[in-house]
Amino acid sequence: MTNQKKFKRQETQIWQHLQWEPSPQQLEQFNQLQYLLREWNQKINLTRLIEGNDFWISQILDSLWPIQDELKFQDKQINIIDVGTGCGLPGLAVAIALPRSSTTLIDSIYRKTSAVKEIVKELGLLSRVNVLTERIELTGQKKLHRHTFDLAIARAVAKAPVLAEYLIPFLKPTGQAVMYKGKWNDLEKKELLKALSKLKGKIDTTKSLELPERRGIRHAIRISSTMLCPGKYPRSVGIPLKRPLNNQTSDNL
């Protein structure tokens, strides 16, 4: 089998996993994203997962499987935020897959966000994808962004209690946050629940997927608010990480 045919078969497998298939324009945008990441990676170190199935499985499938629920409603206009976006993922893959959504991507590292801004421009997504260079703790306290998102997502940014403090304040009362996790166990769940009790949040669902090609197991933890998140969260820059909310004495500012 030629490499091209073999790859076509693997690509089809990815969409089968998602029970969703991109339109020709979306597929073109995913291909363009791969090309642009490759180009930018030569200038600054953005990600090592760019070629072949490193990109299609470990980036695209890994970004999209946790939002399978949203993929079923392509026409819904939703407001999404990706915190700690790094090279632009999972946010850019989600923005391409949900063409009526508006997405905000945040990272505090300027060299990453300036590359991601250029990528957004090249992909033709400027009208509905906004890139911010900022600490999540500051964005989460701004009226413009607080309680304004239907979906808040984060992959590989921090441990669950820290992530919950970053994500919950962004949610509308009906919104949900999705934490993309590699490993997940009862201890982590217990720690997350402790943090959520302070943030007035709850766990809605926990899903898992074994990525193809033995790329490991992934978990998606969906959380939401039970009532409005107390105004003191997220705490000042660096505090959520230094004193995570699962720790009894952590709540002193």
Ligand SMILES: C[S@@+](CC[C@H](N)C(=O)[O-])C[C@H]1O[C@@H](n2cnc3c(N)ncnc32)[C@H](O)[C@@H]1O
């Ligand atoms: C390991 S990278 C993950 C990037 C991307 N989400 C992915 O899955 O490939 C974590 C990113 O989160 C950003 N980050 C972590 N804590 C942050 C904070 N408090 N405010 C803004 N960005 C943060 C870092 O700058 C880094 O780019």
